Amino acid sequence: MKAKAVSAPYLVWMAIFIIVPMLLVAYFAFTDSNGAFTLDNLARVGQYSNVFLRSIWLGALSTAISLLVGYPVAYIISHSSLKRQSVLIMLVMLPMWMNFLLRTYAWMTLLEDSGLINNLLAAVGLPRLHMINTQGAVVVGMVYDYIPFMILPLYSVMSKLDPSVVEAAQDLGADGKRVFLRVTLPLSMPGVISGITMVFVPSVSTFIISKMLGGGGNLMIGDLIDMQFLGSAYNPNLGSAISLVLMVLILICMGIMNEFDDGEAQGGGMML
């Protein structure tokens, strides 16, 4: 097949809709509203270092919780009978088919001051808790929304693990704990890496979950960008600069993650 002729339309598309937009972001980041070159935007990003730190902290926390909670889930599912495996994994995926706005909304109704959890607490005579509009609520929402992205790649790696490898370790005298630490865990690392990437990237850049569950006081990078483009603080130049920094930040994080890995983790658990 004539490769050049066939790929031409896609290459053109790629140039217009992937490369040019990236260049536009860079262009806006380095210019002011009159189009003159400036470094002010990037300098102003520094003012928001607290927002960046909060986003990274909340993103990392959600990722860590997802990993700790999700790893045993993937392990247990991959060790059940084949027939059950497909049902159990289907049940993990099912909530993902519901729009994340609705899922997040569900947590709003749960965590509100007059929400279901507080009503339950009151009914049994315990004091009400203030949960909505806290960082905790944001983390719960992110874990809830993104934990399938952690479980799926973990599961897909673990289910492909050759059982004879585990048997070989047992044969060589390793007990259950050591088999896990020396064999299962290292071999599931590609799944861990891609799970971490798939949860961390959307968590750190989210802008709706923080708004819905964190109130106005827990701004994240995503909210900041949103405000510059479609919000009250309209300033696409600053917004572009923040986006650029966010992109570089994530590229660095992924670069570090790939250092831990042989570069295989990529897309280990693509949806479906």
Add this chain to the structure above:
Amino acid sequence: MGENPIISLQNIGVSFDGEAVLNHLNLNIRDGEFVTLLGPSGCGKTTTLRIIGGFVRPDEGDVFFNGQRITDLPPHKREVNTIFQKYALFPHLNVYENVAFGMRIHKKSEKEIRKTVHEMLEMVSLSGFERRSVHRLSGGQQQRVAIARALANDPKVLLLDEPLGALDLKLRKDMQVELKRIQQTTGITFIFVTHDQEEALSMSDTVVVMDKGFIQQIGTPQDIYNEPQNAFVADFIGESNILDGVMHEDYLCEFAGRRFPCVDKGFAPHESVDVVIRPEDIDVMPPSEEYLTGTVTNVTFKGVHYEIIVDVKGFKWMIQSTDYQEEGALIGLRIQPDEIHIMKKSEYSGMFGDYSTFSDEMEEDLALSEEVEREE
């Protein structure tokens, strides 16, 4: 066989990524012939076939079909059909539909299609397999479907690209006989590509030996075996002892430090030449002044004969003999004049024909690495 070539390649040159694959290749193939392109991997034989099929366009030179230039004709307009290396059967179609594919494209009537498919399947002994899915056929059966599919298109020339490569030895032998039979009953010109010299010798009317993008020799299997044109052909076809020699005058040559009468002539006086002596043509005699003498260094039992390596003044000869020889024994080598074949010196001189590093294992390793290369 007609006298006019059905396929004619003239001065063909092809290079991929700046690397020459074929150089000034000229080849005429007569109608009804069974021609084999034989050579090691990377010699250009498959490329030659693909040029005839229309899948590769040569950088220079022309392709003629029955005297008409077809260099620029796309594959679907050529009256040749191909059997691909791994058969390339269409997995989404059953046996019947695979065989009928070409006829459907050419809008043949349903009745004609049915008749031809049955004929073709009968010819390849697959009657009753019409509804079978091609996944559930053995390698040999897939091969037969591929043949039936190509022949159903009524080609003038059939191109076969190492079609037996994926089959095991027993099946290969059967298919060799089968292919030869089909070629003879249909009278279609077959152009067959292989790296297996035995296959080439046993099936072909004409063998084209290729290496490094050049044709080394064209001839009947007997010619190629008995009268190799250079050290490459002598080594590639069968086993050979190839020695440096001098042709002193017509019918008299010298090698291994002795003069021998021979049957070749037409060389310049005292011209340096390559001398080929086949291992099975050497008679083992008791050591004496009359013969070359040497020490047996290695004996391997091969079933039909023993393979004996003999050290004659540092040059290791291979002899094939039905009589066992003791390792370390001193023996005489008798070489009759008509068993000496003299070749002109070529770029391959000195590269082959000494068995001092010979071992079966090494040969297998080489065969294996060649396989791997081909896979890539």
Add this chain to the structure above:
Amino acid sequence: MKKAVSRVYLTLIYIFLYAPILLLVVFSFNDTDTKSRTVWSGFSLRWYEMLFQDRMLLEALKNTLIIAVCAALGATVLGTVAAIGINSMKGWRKKLVMNITNLPMLNPEIVTGVSLMLLMVFVAGLFGISLGMGSIILAHITFCLPYVILSVLPKLGQMDPHLYEAAQDLGCTPLRSFFKVVMPEIMSGVITGMVMAFTLSLDDFIISYFCSGTTQTLPVYIYSMTKKRVSPEINALSTLLFAVILILLLIINIRQGRMGKKEEKEADV
């Protein structure tokens, strides 16, 4: 003992995953005037009635479906052709194209959204038009493309490259060989890609949010509803969507089960 622990753990996780959804469903049937979301005051279908009278919502639903169909078709055609081109590339060219292809998947969605918005606004400014269906469809095709390419490429890799030549050898023109031989081979990958593109487009909020102008898609409309913090209408909508998804998945699973059995049967013959 170990098994019991695993079982309890899994049960807790599934409760965590499904309790909020269940809650939405239950309260969609709540008969309340106060619009309080968490006090049960009897069964009613009034929120469903309101939903079907909400013209904005029906409009958004229509938009979403049109966009998803266009985006899925566009991404499938372009992506399949692209996959064929990429499959026949080699070396650094292939690597470069693949890396750029993966970019929209690796980049934070908000950055992709913002960058596309800049492009759309720029182009819209040039032609004096405004953002809307067109810009959303273009943006959706862009972010669906890698998913289509990545599901078609492996199928092409598995295919015997000689199939395409064999069809030509038997008399097909190059284009005809593609449709007669290559398409059937890669069909499953193409369909997977198309289904993925369709669902991704349906579900997308972030990209649409930045590229939609005044046009509303369902997720964008849902977002505006959650901002107002009102009415169990949104619960009713969630319930309906969830039911539709559930039914679709069940149908797909049953069909796959049947096809699996059929194949087994054939293999036994």
